[in-house]
C-alpha cells in the first residue's frame with residue numbers, strides 16, 4: 216500500500232521509517248518550517264520522575280523511553296549510527312534531602328514495572344559535582360542510571376535516512392489536502408497532485424491550518440521554546456548526565472564541550488520564531504543559578520521550537536473521524552523526543568491494521584477536535 220506523510224519531524228520520520236521497513240510505498244513531505252520542534256530539541260529521555268498523575272500519558276512516555284534501545288539497534292542495522300543517543304543517566308537536583316528521599320521512593324515504585332529506570336543512587340553534593348562539574352555546591356541529587364539524552368536533529372535524520380534506505384521518498388514543500396466530501400482525494404504540493412491509499416498528518420503545531428479547509432477544527436496549540444547551546448573549553452562532556460534542577464529548566468551535555476541549557480515555555484505568541492532578549496535572560500538566569508560554571512562558556516547558538524499540545528496535554532493518534540483513510544498523530548508537547556520514535560511505530564502498526572501495544576481508545580483523535 217502507498218502512504219503520504221505530511222510533516223517530517225520525529226513523529227513523521229518514525230512513522231515513515233516503520234512503514235517503509237514493513238514494505239509500504241512511502242512519501243514524506245516536509246516544509247522545513249523554522250521552529251520545527253524536533254530540530255530545536257535536545258533531548259532528555261527520563262519520564263519516570265515526572266509528578267504528572269495522568270496514567271495514559273505515563274504509559275506512553277514510559278513506552279517511549281523503553282523503545283529507544285530497540286529503535287537505535289534497528290537504525291544501526293540500517294547503517295544509521297549518528298543519533299546522539301546515549302544512556303548517560305540523569306541527576307535530579309534538590310537542596311532538601313527529604314525531597315530527594317521521596318523522589319527515590321517514587322522512582323523505586325515505578326521501577327517495579329519499568330526496570331529500564333536502572334540503578335537509583337543518592338549522591339552527596341560532592342558526588343553530584345563530580346558528575347557535572349559546572350553545578351553550584353548546594354545541590355544533592357538522585358542519580359537515575361537508565362536515563363538518556365538524544366540529539367533531536369540527528370535522530371530525525373537517522374530515521375529519515377533509514378526510511379529512504381527502505382525505499383521511502385522525501386520531498387520538500389508545502390502540502391495541502393485535496394478533498395471531496397469525506398474523502399481526501401490527494402495531496403497537493405506546488406502544482407503537483409500526489410495520490411496514495413492513505414494520508415498521515417504529523418504536522419506538529421501547524422496541523423490546525425492543514426485541516427481548516429476541510430471544516431475540521433483540529434485543536435493543537437503551540438508553545439514556543441528558546442534553548443541555548445554553549446561550548447565549554449577542555450573537559451570531556453560526552454558522559455555527563457542530564458541535569459534536572461528543581462526549577463522548570465534543564466541542562467545536558469554532548470561530546471566535545473557542548474552544553475545545552477533550556478528552555479522557555481511561552482504560550483500565545485504564535486509562530487514568532489525570534490530569539491528574544493527576555494527569553495535569553497530567563498534561560499541564562501535560571502541556568503546560572505543552578506550551574507554558575509556556565510558563566511565562562513562560549514555562546515554558540517539559540518534554537519527556537521514550537522511544542523505541539525493537544526487538549527489535556529495528552530497526545531492523540533489514530534484515524535481522523537469523518538474522513539476515510541486519513542490518520543493523524545500529534546500533541547507530543549514537551550516529551551516528544553522521548554515518545555516520538557515509539558508513537559511513530561505504533562501509528563505505523565495502526566495504519567497497517569496490526570495490533571498496537573497502546574490502546575488507541577486512550578489517545579482518541581476525537582478528543583482533539585473542536
Ligand code: FAD
Nearest residue numbers: 222224226246248252253256259390419520550551552553
Ligand atoms: P515537529 O518536530 O514540529 O515537526 C512537524 C513538521 O511538520 C515540521 O517540520 C513542519 O515544517 C512540518 N509541516 C507542518 N505543516 C506542513 C505542511 N502543510 N506541509 C509540509 N510540512 C508541514 N522532548 C523530549 O522528550 N525531551 C526533551 O528534552 C525535549 N526538549 C525540547 C526542547 C525544545 C526547545 C523543544 C521545542 C521541544 C523539546 N521536546 C523535548 C519536545 C519535542 O521536541 C516535540 O514534542 C517533538 O519534536 C514534536 O515532534 P513532531 O514531529 O510532532 O513535530
